[in-house]
Amino acid sequence: MNRLPLVLLAVLLAGGAAGGATKPTAYEALATFDFPPGILPKGIVSYTLDDSTGDFTATLNTTSTCGFAIEGSYSLRYQRKLSGRITADRLTNLEGVAVKILFLWVNIVEVTRHGDQLGFSVGIASADFGIDNFLQSPQCGCGFVCNGDDLSLPLPEASLRLRGIL
Numbered sequence: 001m002n003r004l005p006l007v008l009l010a011v012l013l014a015g016g017a018a019g020g021a022t023k024p025t026a027y028e029a030l031a032t033f034d035f036p037p038g039i040l041p042k043g044i045v046s047y048t049l050d051d052s053t054g055d056f057t058a059t060l061n062t063t064s065t066c067g068f069a070i071e072g073s074y075s076l077r078y079q080r081k082l083s084g085r086i087t088a089d090r091l092t093n094l095e096g097v098a099v100k101i102l103f104l105w106v107n108i109v110e111v112t113r114h115g116d117q118l119g120f121s122v123g124i125a126s127a128d129f130g131i132d133n134f135l136q137s138p139q140c141g142c143g144f145v146c147n148g149d150d151l152s153l154p155l156p157e158a159s160l161r162l163r164g165i166l
Contacts, residue, residue: 026058027137034089034113038134041066041078049086058082060140068143075100078140089113 026044027037040058043066047058059081060066066078079096086092091111098105099122110121117128139146 030086033086035086035091035111036118036131036134038137039091039111039118040082040137041068042137042139054085054087056084056086062140066140068138068141070138070143076138077105 024032026040026047029047029049030037030040041060043061044058045061047056049056060078062080064080066080067076069075077098077100082094082096084091084094089112092109094107094109094111097108099108099120101122106122108120109123110126112119112121113131116131118131118134119126119128136144138144
């Protein structure tokens with residue numbers, strides 16, 4: 001029996017598997033929509049993205065919420081499961097991300113990019129930050145200051161806008 005066809009088939013299949021396109025990471029997928037990786041914390045272990053609608057889900061490698069403080073007295077909290085819809089320069093219908101304002105946790109429902117600024121909306125109000133603040137991903141529990149390393153850039157004062165008023 002001639003084994004050459006079987007060997008060739010095995011080589012072709014192995015070459016196809018090795019040369020096949022691998023799924024980009026969630027952070028790489030963000031970049032295709034013009035968003036920096038730092039809007040997501042480190043630890044995204046899986047995600048789905050519907051190319052036709054932009055609907056997405058992402059899962060963090062944590063059993064509960066992922067929280068941390070960022071210089072400038074902002075506290076963020078990510079649920080284990082995140083979801084929303086992504087298009088170029090716009091994340092909408094966000095679920096699973098909250099920011100602490102004064103004493104209340106409010107959901108961030110939309111993120112938009114306008115040039116070098118990212119706008120974060122909680123519905124009736126939004127705040128803009130420079131994109132340079134989001135080039136690195138924070139880590140759950142410690143943000144940018146982990147194991148004595150301070151990788152943070154100081155966040156400038158945000159410009160707060162109330163929708164429909166300013």
